[in-house]
Amino acid sequence: MKSNTIAIAISYIFNASFYSIYLLPIFVDLKDIFSIALSIIFLGIMPIIFIVIQSIRGRIDMFVSQRKERPKYFIPALIGYLTGYILFSLLNKSMLALYHLTYFTVTFTIFLISFKWKISVHMAGICGPNTFIILTLGEKYIPLYLLSILVGWARYRLKAHTFLQLFMGGIIAIVVTFFTVIYMR
Template sequence: MQLKLAKIISIITTVPSFALFVILFIHKNTTIFNDIKWLYFCILFLTLIPISSYFVQNFIPSIKAQGRSGERKLAFIFALLSYILGTILVFYFNAPYKIKIIFLSYLLSSIILTFINKVIKIKASGHACGIAGPLTFTFSFIGYKTIILSIALPLTWWARLKMNRHTSKELSLGTLVGILSTLAILIILNG
């Protein structure tokens, strides 16, 4: 029963899924998305394109043959490409300031995670990073109301440990990457 619950939590807390929760939470609690096109834009580039990797993998035999490893690699590639394109477009179309923060936070986090995973060869948790970073910018936008979303981080930790997908060190590193990269963006853009 606990393993089944851990799997459900892991699915709900994939980076694209949690991005959708965060975007809708921000939409409900702020006026950032006064122009509704930016809400749809965020959903497209932070949720739909990245999550599509899980469907596309079924059509790429070499990725499918790699199992979870191939799935993870393709998800990173889709997310990174989507964040790069989304970030370019939010600046090109002069999106509201806080939307720029959101995209730069996702982009910087994914670049740092890619470096840690590929160069340093530590499997830092994308799940933990994808929860911690958005919680950080959401808290900076909304404040204490974000506490309701904060339950996702300990649940994610529990699920990933229960499924033996990560160690505490890997989860800590992913959490720190999410928080620190988002804080860096907030400091730079508020500087």
């Protein structure tokens, strides 16, 4: 049972919305409070606000475990990511704009897949941003991929996903992020 408690904690700590915020200090000046605040809204709050509300009301669990329930909860995230991309583009903050765009393209891809198949958003939420950081800031960040082992273990331990769903969540995020960054640079 203790390993389930640890797996649950890992699942909450490395939620895709939270992880997007954890990485901001790597490439955003912490004195740029405006950009950080906007990023927290678009990357951290908008993607999960309706999930939190519906979870509190007892309509879904926090991880939206049922595949058929998932698609509608991607919409606020997609709106947040796209809004962030547009706003940061207009503000000439190209790194933040691209970061938001990669979140949009990965999430849109997973949104489409989720109509037919359950895929790990947790793994996508680790592998996509890590790929972005590595492609834009260098290979020294490759060890961040080790977090995917931890998160994958947690989601598998909780029986939230099969190995294939975990693997595909990570691979799709890596590939979509790679092509988004390469195309937009």
